[in-house]
Amino acid sequence: MSEPKLHLTAFMRPVSLHTGAWRYPGAYPDANFNFEHLKSFIQKLEAAKFDAFFMADHLAVLNMPIEALKRSHTVTSFEPFTLLSALSVVTEKIGLAATASTTYDEPYHIARRFASLDHISNGRAAWNIVTTGNPEASKNFGKDDHLEHDQRYKRAREFYDVVTGLWDSFADDAFIRDQQTGIYFDPEKLHTLNHEGDDLKVRGPLNIARPVQGWPVIVQAGQSEPGRQLAAETAEVVFCAPGNINAAKELYADLKKRVVAAGRDPNHLKILPAALFVIGDTVEEAKAKRLSLDSLVHYDSSIASLSSALGTDVSGLDPDGPLPADIPETNASKTSRASLIKLAEQENLTVRQLAQRSGGYGGLAFVGTPKTIADELETWLRENAADGFTVTFPFVPQGIDDVTQRLIPELQSRGLFRRDYEGTTLREHLGLPRPNNKFFA
Amino acid sequence: MSEPKLHLTAFMRPVSLHTGAWRYPGAYPDANFNFEHLKSFIQKLEAAKFDAFFMADHLAVLNMPIEALKRSHTVTSFEPFTLLSALSVVTEKIGLAATASTTYDEPYHIARRFASLDHISNGRAAWNIVTTGNPEASKNFGKDDHLEHDQRYKRAREFYDVVTGLWDSFADDAFIRDQQTGIYFDPEKLHTLNHEGDDLKVRGPLNIARPVQGWPVIVQAGQSEPGRQLAAETAEVVFCAPGNINAAKELYADLKKRVVAAGRDPNHLKILPAALFVIGDTVEEAKAKRLSLDSLVHYDSSIASLSSALGTDVSGLDPDGPLPADIPETNASKTSRASLIKLAEQENLTVRQLAQRSGGYGGLAFVGTPKTIADELETWLRENAADGFTVTFPFVPQGIDDVTQRLIPELQSRGLFRRDYEGTTLREHLGLPRPNNKFFA
Incomplete structure (x- = not known):
């Protein structure tokens, strides 16, 4: 064996x-x-x-x-x-x-x-x-x-x-x-x-x-x-x-x-x-489960964390719209900003979904x-x-x-x-x- | 109740x-x-x-x-x-x-x-x-x-x-x-x-x-x-x-x-x-159990402890004879000496039995x-x-x-x-x- x-x-x-x-x-x-x-x-x-x-x-x-x-x-x-x-x-x-x-x-x-x-x-x-x-x-x-x-x-x-x-x-x-x-x-x-x-x-x-x-x-x-x-x-x-x-x-x-x-x-x-x-049962169903789970994360707390991770206050944005392309780069947030912007693009997440994703569990995931x-x-x-x-x-x-x-x-x-x-x-x-x-x- | x-x-x-x-x-x-x-x-x-x-x-x-x-x-x-x-x-x-x-x-x-x-x-x-x-x-x-x-x-x-x-x-x-x-x-x-x-x-x-x-x-x-x-x-x-x-x-x-x-x-x-x-089943049997248990205590270690508790080296005594009446009182051993001498008298213990009793478990006991x-x-x-x-x-x-x-x-x-x-x-x-x-x- x-x-x-x-x-x-x-x-x-x-x-x-x-x-x-x-x-x-x-x-x-x-x-x-x-x-x-x-x-x-x-x-x-x-x-x-x-x-x-x-x-x-x-x-x-x-x-x-x-x-x-x-x-x-x-x-x-x-x-x-x-x-x-x-x-x-x-x-x-x-x-x-x-x-x-x-x-x-x-x-x-x-x-x-x-x-x-x-x-x-x-x-x-x-x-x-x-x-x-x-x-x-x-x-x-x-x-x-x-x-x-x-x-x-x-x-x-x-x-x-x-x-x-x-x-x-x-x-x-x-x-x-x-x-x-x-x-x-x-x-x-x-x-x-x-x-x-x-x-x-x-x-x-x-x-x-x-x-x-x-x-x-x-x-x-x-x-x-x-x-x-x-x-x-x-x-x-x-x-x-x-x-x-x-x-x-x-x-x-x-x-x-x-x-x-x-x-x-x-x-x-x-x-x-x-x-x-x-x-x-399908990849789509797994992704939907995850979005549904993310939606249970408290928005006010997670948008504050997202603003901090992006280096820009995004709490005034439309939560149900996309993340704007022009989030400026700052010294404090170089790596996290780039990966969050990439994540929002790849999975087509709204500001709310991005906040709840990173506030819920932002690490490595296998979804499928x-x-x-x-x-x-x-x-x-x-x-x-x-x-x-x-x-x-x-x-x-x-x-x-x-x-x-x-x-x-x-x-x-x-x-x-x-x-x-x-x-x-x-x-x-x-x-x-x-x-x-x-x-x- | x-x-x-x-x-x-x-x-x-x-x-x-x-x-x-x-x-x-x-x-x-x-x-x-x-x-x-x-x-x-x-x-x-x-x-x-x-x-x-x-x-x-x-x-x-x-x-x-x-x-x-x-x-x-x-x-x-x-x-x-x-x-x-x-x-x-x-x-x-x-x-x-x-x-x-x-x-x-x-x-x-x-x-x-x-x-x-x-x-x-x-x-x-x-x-x-x-x-x-x-x-x-x-x-x-x-x-x-x-x-x-x-x-x-x-x-x-x-x-x-x-x-x-x-x-x-x-x-x-x-x-x-x-x-x-x-x-x-x-x-x-x-x-x-x-x-x-x-x-x-x-x-x-x-x-x-x-x-x-x-x-x-x-x-x-x-x-x-x-x-x-x-x-x-x-x-x-x-x-x-x-x-x-x-x-x-x-x-x-x-x-x-x-x-x-x-x-x-x-x-x-x-x-x-x-x-x-x-x-x-009887008080005598319980006492015999205890003596039998005491007999499993290592004699050389317990006689050293007994000597220390009595304030007198008793390791040279006949282990199977009684404790002599003339153990001198010392400052270091007043209480322990008195209670050990009393115990040996009351239960008619030999030197060996007294050593093994105090070396085994010398505290309060209910035996009966x-x-x-x-x-x-x-x-x-x-x-x-x-x-x-x-x-x-x-x-x-x-x-x-x-x-x-x-x-x-x-x-x-x-x-x-x-x-x-x-x-x-x-x-x-x-x-x-x-x-x-x-x-x-």
Whole structure:
């Protein structure tokens, strides 16, 4: 059996990145904060053989104008470790990826919680390392000033060394538990880290056995220069957000090159761009679904964001007319202005539709039938733009049903996606090796 | 129906406080770190209508001589939030008490995780507030020096204010989720804490809805002067370790008096001393079980501890002879020496047995038949020594079966313990009110 080519993780915190998702007809308005719904979602995703259930995270209520905030379905969310541990009990195989910050937490806590989740789930945990870019978070952690970008990445790199070192506190075979002799573990197989670095000082050892996977899978999302370098040195999955296939190919080539330069096997880094999947019986129906979803985005909030992205106040324009050709170029908005103008032209969007598109979900999207989308995904794979995708749903539960019941069978029939899990751990799903213990052969 | 008089929580991290527990014939040697076992234990405790499953915690591998450490079954343990969330899915009513430190964690994290656990469990979370007395923990969190005792309690008091304030970020009825108007929550019902105190600075709001219980139940264990005062002001359950009924009565009266002085209803603090329960068909059989369990404690480690507790090196004595009458009194060992000498006399213990008793579990114990133990518990209740107990098991699973299948029916037949849960939340089990929101009437 050859390894399945495509890897799919489901972006589930929030359950949809589209700000209008919770208002879509038939969608569960409380899906993002209803455990029974989340349980049914992960069970559907596992039945469809997804690699993992992925939780982004924030350490603050997002800083946005109250008119937008009061419309946000993400303002109340479960904390990742409590949710994923609970979900681990109602699933058997699907991976569980939690986001945890290296800027606002302690390596001893992080190492311990991931180790515990990995044991409870029998080897299904992944750590999405973030440095927490939201400056609002700092104010919830006693700091007036957000740690500067390069400083955050420097600390993250050291944090990773400490966490992986703590995971290796015990050798895999340290625990004897001999009731006759009374020896519970072999003290020769316990290592005290004694880390003292620029940013962190942690003695160890960790008070939990080595994780089932050795180390939980390492996920990283940064696309800045230090973010790419951190990924090259440490990540096994990259969650990224290229706007189109050309941007994706550039990022893919750059990251794989950096992985090789770091002395690693490029197959041991899986690059999974995030994309919205909107599926219809016809391409036109899928596009209409998306426009209908976009129409649920609050216009006043989205037109303000559009004006800011274009660098010109467009709130006075006829919302139902086309975007004028003469939007001036400004320094602040060069890239976003050009791509928005191109988008409006290509899809023949009104000012209102453009505002709601970019205010709803402005990123990469696959909109079509199971066949047209499978064609696109195959192209992305073949052209080295991705090793798979981080699937974001337009609304739930219907968006999950569309992907799991319609797209997945099409991908399976083409041999692009597994029909069953071949292993039991997330590392096995992703084709990643189990790391050696740093301190014990 | 009158409220059940007795409240019982099960001390489950570690699954037994007795250091020889894992070696007892028929005991599961890996019980402390085996999710399937822990799942079966909590289901037995719920079937017996226990109030809660209680996890103590440590933020370090305990600092003990390697000869003792390598025999300790607590050296690998699950992290509380990951374990309790997972267990919440396989239970419906029993409370879930997690220990979390105010010295080595952040109030935003703590508030968020308990809120999340409380939502996932439908109102069954409790927070055992500890200030982390183990100086070894500081070395795992970048600090060379452990925070001084009074400083820790001062920070804990402020930490409690911040956490409870964060729990109250949203009014109970803040979430509207009106799909037609697109309003997800009422921004008038969101409160930003803006806390700035001596030790903590936290803006808020918390990014999760108010807990089901309003606030998770507050548990506290400190018995020092600042510990008692913190309990009087904040705790709803006190977990304590008096050595006998007289010490318990003194503590009970003092704590209830302090609660009243703090302007609270004394019934809103439940005092639950920890005790080991060893059950036999006869008192003699129960005592023999205990001696048999004690005999599994490593003698060399326990004789060293005994020498230290007595203030005299007794390792040269005949282990199978009695403790000599002439152990000299020293300044360092006044109380412990006296109580050990009394214990050896009362129970006619050899030097070896005394060492293994105090090295195994030296605290309060009820050893007898279901009837004799029920008599004792009734006395404790009637004489205002306790509102219930924190039950520690001598070994598992048999110790759990003995309590749930033999002692609980005896207590139920006397009307001392509930035959079924009357409510669904831990607050309801304990007869505690749901706190009002500090910011919204």
